[in-house]
Amino acid sequence: SKDTCQLAKQVDNEQLDLESKDIESIDATKLSRFIEINSLHLVTEYNPATAIGLFNSMIQIHLLLMMNKASPEYEESMHRYQNAAKLFQGKILFILVDSGVKANGKVISFFKLKESQLPALAIYRTLDEEWDTLPRAEVSVENVQNFCDGFLGGKRLRENHESEEKTPKVEL
The missing domain is CATH 3.40.30.10 (Glutaredoxin)
Incomplete structure (x- = not known):
């Protein structure tokens, strides 16, 4: 099974997956940007x-x-x-x-x-x-x-x- 990082949005119950290939190359800035973009309504x-x-x-x-x-x-x-x-x-x-x-x-x-x-x-x-x-x-x-x-x-x-x-x- 592939490693994915899941982010569940309470706003609209959407689930967003970050693929493992992205996880390896992700840094704090990229991660916080991913979360910010996706956590906003x-x-x-x-x-x-x-x-x-x-x-x-x-x-x-x-x-x-x-x-x-x-x-x-x-x-x-x-x-x-x-x-x-x-x-x-x-x-x-x-x-x-x-x-x-x-x-x-x-x-x-x-x-x-x-x-x-x-x-x-x-x-x-x-x-x-x-x-x-x-x-x-x-x-x-x-x-x-x-x-x-x-x-x-x-x-x-x-x-x-x-x-x-x-x-x-x-x-x-």
């Missing part, structure tokens, strides 16, 4: 308790879905958002910000979004605080994927980038 709900872990995550790109959990589209949107999250596992952290929670207003205003523009997607890179938003987003796997791929590829949708683009940055 596909989507983490933002709240004071999870915020600290999110900010200290090794995954530097965070995608936030800002939506009211009480809205009729919530269930279906969340299902699609989770499916999209599978495509970017280990690359992008998928987060839900419930706009129905008053304290989350500061997160929404950080991205210069108004209640009327929700549901919205915002993507944020912790390294350089670069971010972009997709207001009034229809949450489909395709929309989420395109938005993420665009950001990863350096494309920005945000209007307030226009002023920056008029003065091209000179690469030295």
Whole structure:
């Protein structure tokens, strides 16, 4: 029998196996990364308790879905958002910000979004605080994927980038 290291996730009862060939070559960093990537929910709900872990995550790109959990589209949107999250596992952290929670207003205003523009997607890179938003987003796997791929590829949708683009940055 092959040696495998099993990691059982309490979140969704998935079992993840690390093959023995990987175990031999694994170091503490790789192992903690494997555990971190796989122990996070596909989507983490933002709240004071999870915020600290999110900010200290090794995954530097965070995608936030800002939506009211009480809205009729919530269930279906969340299902699609989770499916999209599978495509970017280990690359992008998928987060839900419930706009129905008053304290989350500061997160929404950080991205210069108004209640009327929700549901919205915002993507944020912790390294350089670069971010972009997709207001009034229809949450489909395709929309989420395109938005993420665009950001990863350096494309920005945000209007307030226009002023920056008029003065091209000179690469030295």
